[in-house]
Amino acid sequence: MAHPPSTRRDQHHFSPPKVSDLVPLMNLFLIIIPFLLLMMVVTQIAMIALNFTHGNAAEKQAGGPLNGTSVTQKNIPEITIIIMASQDSLGTTFPGFEIREPEKTKDNVGLVNGYYDYVKLDEKLKAIRQRYPDLQDISVAPYDDVLYDTLIKTIDLCRENNFSNIHYKAPQVRYFAREVK
Template sequence: MRRKHRRLVSNPELDITPFLNLMIVLVPVLLLGMVFSQIRMIELDFPEMESGEALQADELRLVVALIPQGLEVLDSERGVIRTLPLIEGEQDFDGLRETLKQIKKRVPEKTDIVLEVSPDIDYQTLVTAMDRLRSYPAVVAASVVEGELFPDVALADAPENRTLSGEGEGA
């Protein structure tokens, strides 16, 4: 008699355990990486006035000069409003903020300001100055919010030989 040999038919199982282990590790790592790759942008304007163009008499043009010797707040009509020399080798950003708050109380509808920056100023100092020009922390109803100063910041180059003036110490 003939024996029938049955061929063993086996279905091999697919082992996906290593793949699942990889996914379990890879998905959280990619999700965490997305949080750290956010980019903050600061919108800038550049002064539209041409060098030969004259200002109108009723127009207030606020300028903050950021130079290695300190800060200077200027007005198109009155000239220097306040001079803020370095304090212990650091820029006086607190004095700048207080000066701008006083100006904002007098002219609340004004939102633009020009920041003249010397070529010798480093990037972090520039960004800190721009942040101080835009807003200040204010306490409203027992919570800290950002009060608006001059959110429309325009950048300009300060003259290379610019120095602080000795006048305009008071605001």
């Protein structure tokens, strides 16, 4: 006697396709995307174009040296603003600004009521702009104890006075004499 085929063999188990649970993934994106946008805004604000170039400002404005000789269109000086935050025992540094121009005496701008005198520095920069209308380069050299905010305000003040190339000069090395016994 022949047995009919088993019913177990003909049964096909059909199940609906498995739906992925997207809730944890959506929660992750809801956290990551605002965080990335916030980081982008912070990095845009924190970026400042500092020009770390070296050399003579007159050479740069004239287009650089040509065939080993320096070509200058006009007598354009190199002007440096030194930012100091403390006074040393020798009296060579003081809190404030020192503006150095070639063939001129150093111009000092001290503190007013314990704050940097940006109004007087602005007047000095306007006077420099009137003397040298073609001047585009200016150097800013902060000492190592100068706060970042002071450096940024000085750079912004230079930009407001139409100095398009602001160069950052590394702080100068200071040596201290020690007493020999």
